Amino acid sequence: MLLQALGKIAQTLVVLFFVSVASFGLLKLAPGDPIQIMLGSEYSQESYDSLKTELGLDQPFLVQYADWAGRFIQGDWGTSYVARAEIFTYAFKEALPVTLTLASFSLAFAILIGVPLGVLSAVKKDTIFDAGSAVLALTGTAFPSFLLGILLIWFFAVKLQLFPVMGYVSPWENFWLGIYHMILPGLTLSTYFIAMITRLTRATLIEVMEQPYITAARARGEPSWRVVWVHGVRNIAMPLVTILGLQLGVLLQGTVLTETVFNLPGIGQMLTSAVLGREYLVMQAGVMMTAALFIGVNLLVDLSYPFLDPRLRARK
Amino acid sequence: MTERMTDVALPPVLTLRDLTVHRGAAKILDRVNLSLGQGETLALVGESGAGKSTIAVAIMRLLGNAKIDGTIELAGEGDLLALTERQMVKLRGQRLSMIFQDAGAALNPSYTVGRQLSTTLRRIQGLSKDAARERAVELFTSVGINDPEGRMSAFPHQLSGGMQQRVMVAIALAGSPDLLLADEPTSALDVTIQAQIVRLILTLTRERGASCIFVLHDLALASQSCDRIAVLYAGQVVESGPAHDVLEHHRHPYTQQLKSCVLEIGTKTLTAPEGTVPSHAQMPPGCRFSTRCPRALPRCAGEAPPLVPVRSTAAGPLDHHIACWNPE
Numbered sequence: 173m174l175l176q177a178l179g180k181i182a183q184t185l186v187v188l189f190f191v192s193v194a195s196f197g198l199l200k201l202a203p204g205d206p207i208q209i210m211l212g213s214e215y216s217q218e219s220y221d222s223l224k225t226e227l228g229l230d231q232p233f234l235v236q237y238a239d240w241a242g243r244f245i246q247g248d249w250g251t252s253y254v255a256r257a258e259i260f261t262y263a264f265k266e267a268l269p270v271t272l273t274l275a276s277f278s279l280a281f282a283i284l285i286g287v288p289l290g291v292l293s294a295v296k297k298d299t300i301f302d303a304g305s306a307v308l309a310l311t312g313t314a315f316p317s318f319l320l321g322i323l324l325i326w327f328f329a330v331k332l333q334l335f336p337v338m339g340y341v342s343p344w345e346n347f348w349l350g351i352y353h354m355i356l357p358g359l360t361l362s363t364y365f366i367a368m369i370t371r372l373t374r375a376t377l378i379e380v381m382e383q384p385y386i387t388a389a390r391a392r393g394e395p396s397w398r399v400v401w402v403h404g405v406r407n408i409a410m411p412l413v414t415i416l417g418l419q420l421g422v423l424l425q426g427t428v429l430t431e432t433v434f435n436l437p438g439i440g441q442m443l444t445s446a447v448l449g450r451e452y453l454v455m456q457a458g459v460m461m462t463a464a465l466f467i468g469v470n471l472l473v474d475l476s477y478p479f480l481d482p483r484l485r486a487r488k
Numbered sequence: 489m490t491e492r493m494t495d496v497a498l499p500p501v502l503t504l505r506d507l508t509v510h511r512g513a514a515k516i517l518d519r520v521n522l523s524l525g526q527g528e529t530l531a532l533v534g535e536s537g538a539g540k541s542t543i544a545v546a547i548m549r550l551l552g553n554a555k556i557d558g559t560i561e562l563a564g565e566g567d568l569l570a571l572t573e574r575q576m577v578k579l580r581g582q583r584l585s586m587i588f589q590d591a592g593a594a595l596n597p598s599y600t601v602g603r604q605l606s607t608t609l610r611r612i613q614g615l616s617k618d619a620a621r622e623r624a625v626e627l628f629t630s631v632g633i634n635d636p637e638g639r640m641s642a643f644p645h646q647l648s649g650g651m652q653q654r655v656m657v658a659i660a661l662a663g664s665p666d667l668l669l670a671d672e673p674t675s676a677l678d679v680t681i682q683a684q685i686v687r688l689i690l691t692l693t694r695e696r697g698a699s700c701i702f703v704l705h706d707l708a709l710a711s712q713s714c715d716r717i718a719v720l721y722a723g724q725v726v727e728s729g730p731a732h733d734v735l736e737h738h739r740h741p742y743t744q745q746l747k748s749c750v751l752e753i754g755t756k757t758l759t760a761p762e763g764t765v766p767s768h769a770q771m772p773p774g775c776r777f778s779t780r781c782p783r784a785l786p787r788c789a790g791e792a793p794p795l796v797p798v799r800s801t802a803a804g805p806l807d808h809h810i811a812c813w814n815p816e
Binding site for chain 2: 389
């Protein structure tokens, strides 16, 4: 099992390498000249050339990549000319925690609301409750999150003044205030996931509830709540975790819009301003962090399978 | 097998009266009448789809959304069909329990077999964690699981089919039920292990004075191991009585066909009963076997024969019943 895990980690590193090459290369191909932006509208050819040499942009692609990668691994991610800050500090220490907090909140909302709703829909299959939850779920998947965010701000923050309109407080510094600031953005980002998890939970649980071991559990007198929550839900963990891992990409995409609507200084906002400012290094840092997060989480999902399903554990 | 005195009127533990089950438009059980004395073992025999398993599952009241009519009377509880689900939950595992066809599928793959047995013991007998574990090891020993201590922490997939079924037997006996329903407990097992499991279930139920309903395919195995046999065809009981009597002095043409089908396996000329069971839409209103019966009379298809007592021989027992207009 350890060997398997090591193999998967090695795979992950290879994938990460290709992602880094691709992100480096693709951004090189993108239109827009960073030197022009740095120099402003009036500059001489000499100052252009000297800056190009200084930044190493006249070197061949592979040299530029190796140079960038070597420094990247050491935590030297360069300087953002727009933010006037070390990118490692700006992106990794400041933006990443914001996005991680937002993503964790959304995931927590999605699981805490989606799973119980899905279980209830499955248990009350073909009732009005089930139909209602199906309509809600469809609405949740179809409703654009930025519009929902604006509506939530308008209703809960402006009209009722229950929640802050926008802004970020780190839950590490002030736990309750941090949570308070994360409720509306967390809900906005998680609507799609709540809906998706509700439907997924319902469908997989209905299938599980038809398994002979469910009938057998009933036959030995297990009360129905135990049959559902202990024998049923335990066996939908694996498909649920798999889909959550794969859908994390969608979640990370969603942070871009949500962070913009709620003015949260996370990776999404950082990427938006980096794209507008054509800051290659910031974009690369953003892409690398997002990719590493996605790949890392899916590695964890892979590694969790033996814990979720005993049949996948190596035989003694 | 020891000859058991089946003529003595034992107090019935279970009585089914006109048990009828509809699933959608299909009538999958049609007016089934059976009774089971204390300590008695009854075999339900018939082809697949005859409704044998349905009877067992209906007694547990686990048929889901099927429509059930008639009564299922359990001694001391009255009609099970009149109980609330909450009352039924208390009976399951304690007065009634069930063993399933495929033990591998009937054990939850996510929990160890030891945990599945000991949580049942803790719930039913109110034992502490340690006491339940101890009792679980004892039960594993009594069902013939070797290395019971070690097997406690095994997951179902780590056990062989025979061991899985032994675990199921242990779980079913955890609450010392009065009535054990065994739904073809050996059909997923090797032939060599089948006999062991059947013997194990019968020995343990007899030791405990419990009654047992055994759902089986095999008429010969049924007559060797059980006190009484009920032969089912397409949801109806066509013949019932003491095991030996039904096997040797059967009167219903369908029982004859079932028996010859079994016997001829020995001579390697397998003849299944001719034709197939009609679909529920084409089921004749009278005797359901009439479409395949070599002795069918004109009245058979239209008029349902009642289940009536017969004497197979002059000195034969009185509780032999058949439903046939033209018995052998």
